[in-house]
Amino acid sequence: MNKLSLIISFITVLILGACKQKQPPADPEIPVNLLKIKAKNVLYYDQYPSTTAALSQVNLLPQVQGAITGIFFTEGTHVEKGQKLFEIDRRIYQDNYDAAVANRKVAEGSLTQAQQDADRYEYLNKYNAVAKQLYDHAVIALQNAQNQLSASGQAVKTAKTNLNYATVYAPFSGTIGFSQVKLGDVVNVGSTILNTISTDDPMAVDFVINEKQLPKFERLQQSKGSAVDSLFTLLLSDNSLYPVNGKISVIDRAVNPQTGSVTIRLVFANPKRMLRVGMSCVVRVHNQEAGPQLVVPGKAVVEQMGEYFVFTAKDSLVNNPKAGADSAKNKISRLFAVQKKVQPGQTIGAGMIIKSGIAAGDRIVVDGVQLLRNGVPITTANKAAPSAGGKGGR
Known part of the structure; x- marks a missing residue:
């Protein structure tokens, strides 16, 4: 009986030892890089795809029938109001x-x-x-x-x-295009297009905004005197900056009910005829937000189902597994990741403005974000913090 008891005791010890080995280890610390957020003044622009347009454009149509006997201009050039353009057999x-x-x-x-x-x-x-x-x-x-x-x-x-x-004159000053008729062609009243002429100085630039932005542009239109310099600038198709600033001219009368958008028209002086009708360009609207902004690296922002989050570092005191239960040093400080929902603003290069959700002085995770979840322990050991020259920011 004693022998049986010894065998049972031995088996029990083995089972308890095996169970002890299968217990999951404590959560490992995930190495990350931290960045302490500071508010700073930033210059940025809201950008909108746009198209140049003429303030006035007309197709030249003959009012009498006959053969073209004279063409008195160079195609693609500027013509003045009242200038003689075509002559029909008189x-x-x-x-x-x-x-x-x-x-x-x-x-x-x-x-x-x-x-x-x-x-x-x-x-x-x-x-x-x-x-x-x-x-x-x-x-x-x-x-x-x-x-x-x-x-x-x-x-x-x-x-x-x-x-x-029988003589066709320019109805206004502008740029004239390619002629649709040549000498000797017979033209018909009101149906044959001779040419197209469009105004070229100033030039309109049209772009589309979401209806949620409409109040902002209405305020800009009404407060012309207090607008900042370079409020409206233009990037040409080669990414060069057009040298003249524009001003808001017209806000379309109605919002498109299918798209929820509305068209805005700017006007730019065009003395050197750099702008031509139909050009694709980008309107830049200078930001009007006063005061410092919080800018974080774009890679620190995580998008989940249309919502945006960042991970911040939080110091917490935890039990020291290496100290005894009765030790006075049984508490140590550890870093934990805390997920915070933020409201993003304009993207500026590799950075992004954060409008709400974090504050200046918060430390955010900029590397290792993909491995994190809310509440996991993190460490900056063996990681180079972006602003600390190779030392983790704790």
Whole structure:
């Protein structure tokens, strides 16, 4: 019986030893890099894809029919208001004008004759020396002659207008494009496009914003006097900065209900004709937020289902496993990762502005974030903190 008890005791010791070995070890410390956040003044821009547009643009259409007999400009150049651009065969319109002028002179002669006859019959009628019917006919003939002269005068105006339409002038100053017709081409009234002309100084730049940003731009439009320098600048397609600053001109009358967006129009002076209609560019809007901002490395920010988080380091006192239970030194300081939800702002290079969720002085994890979860222990041992020249920030 004693022997059996010894065997049972031995087996129990083995089982207890095996169980003790299978107990999970304490959470290992995850090596990280920490960065102490400081508020600082930053310069950044909100950027919007945009397109240049003309404030005024028109297709030149002929008002009379005929063959093109003259082109008096260089394509793709600036033309002035009233400059002669095209000429349509004038001969038939000149002939019609000359004939209308001649008909007006005949009408003037007929009116003179009718006036003389009416005056004569009016005198005779006073003394009953002429038949009443002849007098009435003379008065009617005078009225007809007056109407005929008026009609011939209108015919002269119409012929003159058609003759003037045979020459096409620039309706305003701007840049003219490629001609759609050549010398000798026959053009039709109101259907043949001769060319397109658009204003070039100033130039409009259109871009689209979300309707949530509309109040901000309405305030910018109303407070033109207090706007900062370089509020609206323009990056060209080669990433060069356009040398002239713009100003807000028009906010579209309505929000697009399908996209929840609204179009904003800026105006830029264009004295050197660097901007042309239809160019793709980027509008930069200078930030208006006053005071220092919190900027963290973009790699420190974790996105989860549309929400953004950072991990901060928190000091906590824990039991020292190497000290006895009755030891006065049974507490040690350890770092733990604490997940905090933040509201991100503008991205500036490799950094990101944080609007809320953390404060200046917080230490955030910038390396090793992918291994963390809330509450795990961390260490800066054998890690180089970004701002400490190779020493972990504790």
